[in-house]
Amino acid sequence: MTFRRFGLATIVVLIVAAAAGVVVLKRVGLAADRQPNRVESFVARHLVQLAIPSDLASAASPVAGDPEAWRAGADNFKGRCAVCHGADGRGRTDVGPKMYPPVPDLASAEIQQFSDGQLFAIIRHGVSWTGMPAFRSTLGDEDIWRLVAYVRQVPKLTSEEVEKMNAAASGQAADIVMDGTQFRPGDLTVSVGQTVRWRNDDPFPHNVESPAGGFRSGDLESGTGWQFKLTERGTFPYECPLHPGMKGVIKVR
Secondary structure, three states, X not given: OOHHHHHHHHHHHHHHHHHHHHHHXXXXXXXXXXOOOHHHHHHHHHHHHHOOXXXXXXXXXXXXXXXXXXXXXXXXXXXXXHHHHOOOXXXXXXXXXXXXXXXXXXXXXXXXXXXXHHHHHHHHHOOOXXXXXXXXXXXXXXXXXXXXXXXXXXXXXXXXXHHHHHHHHOOOOEXXXXXXXXXXXXXXXXXXXXXXXXXXXXXOOEXXXXXXXXXEOOOEOOOOEEEEEOOOOEEEEEEOOOXXXXXXXXXXX
């Protein structure tokens, strides 16, 4: 760190933070089984700001123009971030509130006021003295930008989208019923790695076939089912070859 890079104001914050840290250590130590006081909250907020290199703060997201980029980031968020932040990003998990400082609500104005470049830097480099790890060694920059897109989406997530993420995170299968010579639902969106189950509730056989998706069930008698795990992203139309016009589509994000 240099004076030129961070400026006088930042240096003052560092001095205040250091002094406050000494006071806190003398009084209560580093115990994490209590709520942070105002001084500690002040220090924590500025630790985040100090973790952001100035050359990244103004960086523009290369996926900002892609309205679906957040969906691509959802898988990494689910696998790497949801344990602390929750699938909905609100931090209401078994772990989040017990961390010190507590995991923030990603939908809050405090988080959403950061620029895309600042969020990128926080995810890429982590924040010392907090529970926020650095993902630079495990994720490429493109994946990190997609995580930024997911953070931006958090305030707009619907309950249905969160439910689908939770289902995928728990390994829960998505169900499609064959009834009335229709696939219900006919249009289904799942996550990579999620299993789809078909169940035939009609009194006659059906079949599930998708050349694009690489799956074929064979004939399914009434009351039987079949399942398939989707491991690639894409949009995969499928049909029942036994009943022309009986069609469905699975979107894997």
